[in-house]
Amino acid sequence: MEPGRMDVGILAMDVYFPPTCVQQEALEDYDGASKGKYTIGLGQDCMAFCTELEDVISMSLTVVLSLLEKYQIDPRQIGRLEVGSETVIDKSKSIKTWLMQIFEEYDNTDVEGVDSTNACYGGTAALFNCVNWVESSSWDGRYGLVVCTDSAVYAEGPARPTGGAAAIAMLIGPNAPISFESKFRGTHMAHVYDFYKPNLASEYPVVDGKLSQTCYLMALDSCYKRFCGKFEKIEGKQFSISDANYFVFHSPYNKLVQKSFARLVFNDFLHCPSNLQKEERENLEPFSNMTGEESYESRELEKASQQVAKPFYNVKVQPSTLLPKQIGNMYTASLYAALASVVYNKHSTLMGQRIVMFSYGSGLTSTMFSFKLHDGQHPFCLSNIASILNLSEKLKSRHVFSPEKFAKTLKLMEHRYGAKDFETSNDTSLLSPGTFYLTKVDSMYRRCYAKKGSEDAPGSKMFGFSSMSVANGY
Amino acid sequence: MEPGRMDVGILAMDVYFPPTCVQQEALEDYDGASKGKYTIGLGQDCMAFCTELEDVISMSLTVVLSLLEKYQIDPRQIGRLEVGSETVIDKSKSIKTWLMQIFEEYDNTDVEGVDSTNACYGGTAALFNCVNWVESSSWDGRYGLVVCTDSAVYAEGPARPTGGAAAIAMLIGPNAPISFESKFRGTHMAHVYDFYKPNLASEYPVVDGKLSQTCYLMALDSCYKRFCGKFEKIEGKQFSISDANYFVFHSPYNKLVQKSFARLVFNDFLHCPSNLQKEERENLEPFSNMTGEESYESRELEKASQQVAKPFYNVKVQPSTLLPKQIGNMYTASLYAALASVVYNKHSTLMGQRIVMFSYGSGLTSTMFSFKLHDGQHPFCLSNIASILNLSEKLKSRHVFSPEKFAKTLKLMEHRYGAKDFETSNDTSLLSPGTFYLTKVDSMYRRCYAKKGSEDAPGSKMFGFSSMSVANGY
Numbered sequence: 001m002e003p004g005r006m007d008v009g010i011l012a013m014d015v016y017f018p019p020t021c022v023q024q025e026a027l028e029d030y031d032g033a034s035k036g037k038y039t040i041g042l043g044q045d046c047m048a049f050c051t052e053l054e055d056v057i058s059m060s061l062t063v064v065l066s067l068l069e070k071y072q073i074d075p076r077q078i079g080r081l082e083v084g085s086e087t088v089i090d091k092s093k094s095i096k097t098w099l100m101q102i103f104e105e106y107d108n109t110d111v112e113g114v115d116s117t118n119a120c121y122g123g124t125a126a127l128f129n130c131v132n133w134v135e136s137s138s139w140d141g142r143y144g145l146v147v148c149t150d151s152a153v154y155a156e157g158p159a160r161p162t163g164g165a166a167a168i169a170m171l172i173g174p175n176a177p178i179s180f181e182s183k184f185r186g187t188h189m190a191h192v193y194d195f196y197k198p199n200l201a202s203e204y205p206v207v208d209g210k211l212s213q214t215c216y217l218m219a220l221d222s223c224y225k226r227f228c229g230k231f232e233k234i235e236g237k238q239f240s241i242s243d244a245n246y247f248v249f250h251s252p253y254n255k256l257v258q259k260s261f262a263r264l265v266f267n268d269f270l271h272c273p274s275n276l277q278k279e280e281r282e283n284l285e286p287f288s289n290m291t292g293e294e295s296y297e298s299r300e301l302e303k304a305s306q307q308v309a310k311p312f313y314n315v316k317v318q319p320s321t322l323l324p325k326q327i328g329n330m331y332t333a334s335l336y337a338a339l340a341s342v343v344y345n346k347h348s349t350l351m352g353q354r355i356v357m358f359s360y361g362s363g364l365t366s367t368m369f370s371f372k373l374h375d376g377q378h379p380f381c382l383s384n385i386a387s388i389l390n391l392s393e394k395l396k397s398r399h400v401f402s403p404e405k406f407a408k409t410l411k412l413m414e415h416r417y418g419a420k421d422f423e424t425s426n427d428t429s430l431l432s433p434g435t436f437y438l439t440k441v442d443s444m445y446r447r448c449y450a451k452k453g454s455e456d457a458p459g460s461k462m463f464g465f466s467s468m469s470v471a472n473g474y
Numbered sequence: 475m476e477p478g479r480m481d482v483g484i485l486a487m488d489v490y491f492p493p494t495c496v497q498q499e500a501l502e503d504y505d506g507a508s509k510g511k512y513t514i515g516l517g518q519d520c521m522a523f524c525t526e527l528e529d530v531i532s533m534s535l536t537v538v539l540s541l542l543e544k545y546q547i548d549p550r551q552i553g554r555l556e557v558g559s560e561t562v563i564d565k566s567k568s569i570k571t572w573l574m575q576i577f578e579e580y581d582n583t584d585v586e587g588v589d590s591t592n593a594c595y596g597g598t599a600a601l602f603n604c605v606n607w608v609e610s611s612s613w614d615g616r617y618g619l620v621v622c623t624d625s626a627v628y629a630e631g632p633a634r635p636t637g638g639a640a641a642i643a644m645l646i647g648p649n650a651p652i653s654f655e656s657k658f659r660g661t662h663m664a665h666v667y668d669f670y671k672p673n674l675a676s677e678y679p680v681v682d683g684k685l686s687q688t689c690y691l692m693a694l695d696s697c698y699k700r701f702c703g704k705f706e707k708i709e710g711k712q713f714s715i716s717d718a719n720y721f722v723f724h725s726p727y728n729k730l731v732q733k734s735f736a737r738l739v740f741n742d743f744l745h746c747p748s749n750l751q752k753e754e755r756e757n758l759e760p761f762s763n764m765t766g767e768e769s770y771e772s773r774e775l776e777k778a779s780q781q782v783a784k785p786f787y788n789v790k791v792q793p794s795t796l797l798p799k800q801i802g803n804m805y806t807a808s809l810y811a812a813l814a815s816v817v818y819n820k821h822s823t824l825m826g827q828r829i830v831m832f833s834y835g836s837g838l839t840s841t842m843f844s845f846k847l848h849d850g851q852h853p854f855c856l857s858n859i860a861s862i863l864n865l866s867e868k869l870k871s872r873h874v875f876s877p878e879k880f881a882k883t884l885k886l887m888e889h890r891y892g893a894k895d896f897e898t899s900n901d902t903s904l905l906s907p908g909t910f911y912l913t914k915v916d917s918m919y920r921r922c923y924a925k926k927g928s929e930d931a932p933g934s935k936m937f938g939f940s941s942m943s944v945a946n947g948y
Contacts, residue, residue, distance in 0.1 A: 008611075091562040091671035092679060093837035094592035100665045109662045110700060114599045114839055118568035118588035125588045128612070129603045136606035137482075138656035182612040188583045191574045197565035198919035200892040201675040205566060206919060226584060363567035365588055418674040445672035445680060 008134045009176035009371060011143070011380040012071045014388060015340050016063035017166040017327050019430045021048045021398050022406040027161055030403030038161045043254030047328035048165045048398070050151050051409055052416060052424050053437040056087040057098045058449055059167035060149040061436040064099055065451075067145075067169040069434075070388045071379045075106040079142030080133050080172075082113035084122030084332040086197070086361075087150045089447075095149065098447075113144075119195060120250055121361025123148030123168070123332035128367075130172040131180055144172035150331030153410060155204045162253050164328025168336045177376030177385070178343070181354070183234055186226030186368045188219045195362035203417040213256060214296045216360050220260055221292070223358065223368035224267055240268045240275045244370065245353040246342050247316050250335045250360040251324035260358065261317050262305035266295075269308075280308045319345040326395050335359050339371075340389055347386035351375055399430050420445045428452045482608045483650035483845060485617070485854040486545045488862060489814050490537040491640040491801050493904045495522045495872050496880040501635055504877030512635045517728030521802035522639045522872070524625050525883055526890060526898045527911040530561040531572045532923055533641035534623040535910040538573055539925075541619075541643040543908075544862045545853045549580040553616030554607050554646075556587035558596030558806040560671070560835075561624045563921075569623065572921075587618075593669060594724055595835025597622030597642070597806035602841075604646040605654055618646035624805030627884060629678040636727050638802025642810045651850030651859070652817070655828070657708055660700030660842045662693045669836035677891040687730060688770045690834050694734055695766070697832065697842035698741055714742045714749045718844065719827040720816050721790050724809045724834040725798035734832065735791050736779035740769075743782075754782045793819040800869050809833050813845075814863055821860035825849050873904050894919045902926045 023046055024038040038044055050059070060083065068075055081103075083095045094115040103111055112133070116125035123146065130144035149167035154160045194212035197205045231239040241247070241264055249257045268275050269284045276284070287301045295301055306313075322341035324330070330337050335357060342355060350373040360366045378384055401409070416422065423440040431437060431452050439448045497520055498512040512518055524533070534557065542549055555577075557569045568589040577585055586607070590599035597620065604618035623641035628634045668686035671679045705713040715721070715738055723731045742749050743758045750758070761775045769775055780787075796815035798804070804811050809831060816829060824847040834840045852858055875883070890896065897914040905911060905926050913922045 086566045088562070088565040088674070089672070091565075091674060092560045092591075092593045093667075093670040093672075094839070096592065097663065097665050097837040097839065100663050104664055109664050109696065110660070111663050112602070112661050112841070114590055114592035114595060114835075116588055117566075117591055118571065119566045121588060128586070129606065132603070132606035132610035132612065135611055136609040136656065138602070138606065138609075138654070138659060180612070182610070185612060186584070187586050189571065189574050189585050190578055190583050191571050193567075193918070193920050196567040196919070198563070198567075198892070198894070200562070200565060222583065361588075363571040365568070365571065367586070418672070420672070444667065445670070446667050 006174060007176055007179035007374065008131050008174050009172070009179035010170045011173050011176045011376075012067060012171040012388075013168065013336070013340055013343070013385055014063055014067040014070060015166060015168050015323070015333075015337055015391070016059055016066065017048045017330075017394070018050050018054050018059070019398050019432065020051055020401055021046050021327075022401050022403055024161060027403050027406075031161075041255065042161060043258065043325065044161065044328060045325045047161065047163055049153070049163060049406065049409065050165050050413070052412055053428065053431065055089060055438055056085055056149040056151055056167070057089060057095055057447065058436040058438055059165070060095055060099055060147045061102065061449060062434065063149070063167040063169040064145065064147060065102055066434060067171065068102070071171065073143065073171065075103050076108045077142050078103065078108065078111055078145050079140050080112040080130055080144040082126035082130055082144070082146055083115045084117075084124070084126040084146070084148045085115060085150055086117060086119050086122055086331050088197070095147075099147065118365045119361035119363050120331045120334060121359055121365040123336060124359035124367060127170065127172070131182075134173060146170045146172060148330075148332035148336055150333055152329045152331050153203055153413065154207070156407075159207050159209065162329050164330045164334075166323075166327055166330040166333045166337055168333040168340065170336065171380075175377070177374045177380055177382050178371050179374060181370045181372050184227055184231050184370050186223040186228075186230065187366065188222035188226070189365045192362070192364050194364060201418060203413070212362055215362070215364050216256065217260065217263055217296055218292070219360055219364060219366035220263055220358060221267060223366050224264055227356070227368040228271070238272055240272065241265060241312060241316065242275070243354065244356040245316065246320060246346075246355045247358070248320045248335060248338045248342060248355055249317075249358045251321070251338050252329045252334070254321055254325050257317065257321065257324070258306055258313065259302060261313050262302065262309040265309040265312065266301065266305040276308070283308050322391060341391065343382060344386045344389045344391045347382040350382055397432075480648060481650055481653035481848065482605050482648050483646070483653035484644045485647050485650045485850075486541060486645040486862075487642065487810070487814055487817070487859050488537055488541040488544060489640060489642050489797070489807075489811055489865070490533055490540065491522045491804075491868070492524050492528050492533070493872050493906065494525055494875055495520050495801075496875050496877055498635060501877050501880075504881075505635075515729065516635060517732065517799065518635065518802060519799045521635065521637055523627065523637060523880065523883065524639050524887070526886055527902065527905065529563060529912055530559055530623040530625055530641070531563060531569055531921065532910040532912055533639070534569055534573055534621045535576065535923060536908065537623070537641040537643040538619065538621060539576055540908060541645065542576070545645065547617065547645065549577050550582045551616050552577065552582065552585055552619050553614050554586040554604055554618040555621070556600035556604055556618070557589045557621045557623065558591075558598070558600040559589060559623050560591060560593050560596055560805050562671070569621075573621065592839045593835035593837050594726075594805045594808060595833055595839040595841075597810060598833035598841060601644065601646070605656075608647060620644045620646060622804075622806035622810055624807055626803045626805050627677055627887065628681070633681050633683065636803050638804045638808075640797075640801055640804040640807045640811055642807040642814065644810065649851070651848045651854055651856050652845050653848060655844045655846050658701055658705050658844045660697040660704065661840065662696035662700070663839045666836070666838050668838060675892060677887070686836055689836070689838050690730065691734065691737055691770055692766070693834055693838060693840035694737055694832060695741060697840050698738055701830070701842040702745070712746055714746065715739060715786060715790065716749070717828065718830040719790065719824075720794060720820075720829045721832070722794045722809060722812045722816060722829055723791075723832045725795070725812050726803045726808070728795055728799050731791065731795065731798070732780055732787065733776060735787050736776065736783040739783040739786065740775065740779040750782070757782050796865060815865065817856060818860045818863045818865045821856040824856055871906075
C-alpha cells in the first residue's frame with residue numbers, strides 16, 4: 001500500500017437532527033404508561049421527530065452542505081457519495097440523486113455511489129463501500145462522502161417511544177483521525193423477520209420486539225466471536241473488553257445498549273474467566289452452563305451481567321450514549337451518532353485509542369469492527385470535529401413539543417406519506433438558518449425543497465435547484 | 475498490488491428468466507397498436523414476465539443456487555454477497571437477507587454486503603462494490619457474488635410492452651476472464667424525475683418516456699466524454715469506437731440501444747471527423763454545429779447517424795442484443811444480460827478484446843466502464859461460462875402466453891403486490907426443476923418459498939429453510 005493511502009477512515013463528521021422533540025417523561029404520562037417505563041425501562045430521555053417541513057431528503061441536504069461549508073471542502077473534491085437509509089420516499093430514485101443538486105451547482109456530476117439498504121445497517125454498508133473505494137484501483141484521489149439519514153416513526157402503541165430522526169455526514173479518505181482496523185471484522189447475516197416494512201403504503205414497520213432483541217443479542221455474540229477470532233489470529237493474543245477503550249453500539253434504545261455491553265462481559269467470562277475479579281466471577285458462575293437460547297431468556301443472567309458490567313459501562317460505553325438518549329433511534333445514523341458522541345465527549349484523550357463498533361440492521365445484517373484514533377491534521381483532527389459537532393449547543397437549542405402536539409404531527413404525517421399534490425405550511429420559524437425544508441409535492445409527486453436563509457442573506461433560497469428545472473424542462 | 479490480486483472481475487455468470495413470455499407481435503395486435511410499433515419501433519421480439527409463482531426473491535434464489543451448483547462453488551467460499559434491484563418487496567429487509575438462507579444451510583453467515591438501489595443502476599453499484607472489496611485491505615480471500623434481480627411491469631398503456639423480468643448472478647474475484655480496466659471510468663449523476671416510483675402502494679413507476687430517453691442520451695454523452703478523457707490521459711491517444719470490440723448498453727428496449735450507439739459514432743465524428751470515411755463524414759456534417767439540446771431533438775440526425783453507425787452496430791453491438799430483445803427490460807439485470815449475450819455468442823473470439831459497458835439508472839445515475847477479456851482457467855473460462863449460460867436452449871424451452879393471459883396475470887399481480895394472507899396456486903408445471911417459487915404470504919406478510927424438485931429427487935423441497943423456521947420460532 002502506498003504511504004499516502006494508509007489509515008483510510010473518517011476525516012470529518014457532521015450531524016443534523018430536527019429542532020423538534022418530545023420528552024419521554026411527558027410521553028409516559030400522556031400514554032398512561034407506568035412512571036419510568038420509557039426513561040428507565042427504555043433508558044431514553046428525549047425523542048426527535050420531523051414535522052411536515054422535514055424528511056430524510058431535506059435532512060441529508062442540510063447535513064451535507066453543512067459539512068462541506070464547515071470543513072471548507074470544495075464540492076468538486078467529492079468523487080463518491082453514498083447514502084444509507086431505510087426511510088423510503090421513492091422505491092427507485094435514490095436519496096443520493098437528490099443530493100446531486102449540491103454538486104451539479106459546481107459542475108461536478110462525476111460522483112460514484114448510490115443508496116445502500118438493509119434496515120439500520122445501510123449506513124455501515126455505505127461506509128464500508130466508500131472505504132473500499134479509496135483502497136481500490138478505481139480510486140481517483142478524491143474524497144468519499146457517506147450520509148446516513150432516517151426518520152424512525154412507529155404506530156401508536158408500545159414501540160412509538162422508540163422513534164427518532166437524524167442525518168449524519170462523514171468525509172472519507174486516507175490519513176484519517178478515525179481509521180479502520182480493516183482486518184478485525186466480524187460479520188453475521190441471516191434471514192429473519194424481526195423488523196421489516198412489507199406494508200408499502202405505510203411508513204410504519206412490522207415489529208416483533210422480543211424477536212428483534214434476541215436476534216440483536218445473538219448477532220452480537222456471533223460478531224464478537226468472529227471479531228475476537230480475527231484479533232487473536234493477527235495479534236496473537238486473546239481479545240477482551242480491556243483491549244478497547246470504547247464500545248459503540250447501534251442504539252434503538254439505551255436499555256439494549258446496556259444489555260449488549262453486559263453480554264460482551266458475559267462472553268469474556270465464558271471465554272476466559274480469569275479476566276474478571278473473583279467477586280465478578282462468582283456473580284456469573286451460576287450461568288456458565290446455560291445453553292445459548294436459555295441465556296437470551298434469562299432475566300437473572302441479564303441482571304447479574306449488567307451488575308458486573310456497570311463500572312466498565314460507565315467508562316467504555318456511557319460517553320457514546322449522549323445523542324442516542326436525547327434523539328432516540330436514528331436507524332442508519334444511530335451508530336454514527338453514538339460515535340460522534342464519543343468524539344465530542346472525549347476528543348482530547350482519544351489519540352492512540354481503539355473504538356469497537358457494533359452495527360445491526362434487522363432482517364438481519366450485522367458487523368463488529370474497530371477504529372484506531374489518531375491526531376489528524378487540521379481541519380481533519382479530533383478537536384476540530386468535536387468543535388464542529390457542537391452537540392451540547394445543538395441539543396440545548398431544540399424546541400420541546402407537548403405529547404399532544406407530537407401525536408398530532410405524526411397523524412398529519414400518516415396522510416402525507418406517499419401523498420402528492422400538497423404544500424407544506426412553510427412556517428420555518430423553528431428551523432435554523434441553513435436548514436433545507438420541503439415546500440411542496442406536486443401532482444407528479446415531484447418534491448420541492450428550499451433552504452432557510454442566513455442572517456446575512458435573509459429569506460429562503462432555492463439552493464442548487466436550477467439544474468433540476470433545466471433537466472425537467474425537456 | 476500482489477500478483478494474486480490482479481485482474482479482478484467476473485469469474486462466472488448465470489442467468490435466470492421466467493419460463494413465461496408474450497410475443498411483441500401478438501401484443502401489438504391485442505393492444506390495437508400499428509403493426510411494427512413494438513417489434514420495429516421498440517425493436518423488441520418477446521417479453522418475459524413473472525406469474526404469481528415467481529418474484530425477484532425467488533428468481534434470485536434460483537440463480538444463486540444454480541451458479542453455485544454449476545460452477546461447483548462451496549457456499550462457504552462466498553465472503554460477500556450484494557444485490558442490485560429496484561423491485562421493492564420490503565422497504566427495510568434486503569433481498570440479500572432472503573438469499574442468506576442458502577448460506578445459513580452451510581453455517582456461513584459471515585457474508586458482507588446488502589442491497590444497492592437506484593433504478594437500473596443498482597447492479598452496477600453492487601458490482602463495483604464487490605470488486606472494490608476484493609481490492610481492499612478488508613478482503614478475506616473469498617469470492618464475492620453479485621445478484622441483479624428485477625421484474626419490470628408497467629400500467630396498461632404505451633409503456634407496458636417495455637417490461638421484462640430476469641435475475642443474473644456473477645461471481646467476483648481475481649484472475650477473472652472478464653476483468654475491469656478500473657482506470658477507464660466515466661460517471662455522470664444528477665437529480666432528475668425521468669422515471670421514479672413514488673406511488674408506494676403500486677408496483678408501477680411514474681415515467682416520462684421522452685425525458686427519460688433524453689436523459690439517457692445526455693448521460694451517455696457525458697460518460698463517454700469522461701471515459702475518453704481518462705483513456706487518453708492514460709493511453710496517450712484518443713479513444714474512438716474502433717478501440718473496443720463490443721459496446722454493451724443498458725437496454726430498456728432495443729431501439730434506444732441503436733440510438734445510443736449511433737450517438738457514440740456522432741460523438742466520434744465531432745471529436746475527430748477524420749476517424750470516419752468521406753461519405754460518412756458528409757452524412758453527418760450538416761449536424762456538426764447543432765447545440766446539444768437540438769441534437770437530442772433532431773430526427774434527421776438520429777436517422778443519419780444510425781445509417782452511418784449501422785455496419786459498426788452489426789459487428790460491435792448486435793451480439794449483445796440477444797437476451798434484451800427476447801426478454802425485455804430486466805432493469806438492473808439488463809446490462810449484464812446483454813454482456814452474457816456477448817459472452818454466449820462470441821466466447822471463442824473474445825480473448826484480449828475490450829468490451830465497453832454503459833450502465834444507466836433513471837433518477838439519474840450512469841457510468842461507462844470497460845472490461846478486458848482473458849482466457850481464464852476452468853471452470854472460470856469464457857467457453858465454460860458460455861456453455862453454462864446455455865441461452866438458446868433456455869429461450870427455446872419457454873412457454874408463450876397469449877396477450878389475454880398476460881394481461882390477466884398482470885391484473886392478478888396488481889392485487890398481490892404488497893398484499894398478505896394468500897396462497898399461490900402451487901401449479902409449478904411450467905417451472906424447470908431447481909426453480910424456487912412463492913407458496914404463500916402469511917398474515918404477518920412473511921413470504922414462504924419452495925424449490926421444485928429435480929427428476930432425481932421429485933417433489934418440492936423446502937431448501938435452506940430450516941434456519942428460517944428456527945429463527946422465527948423465538
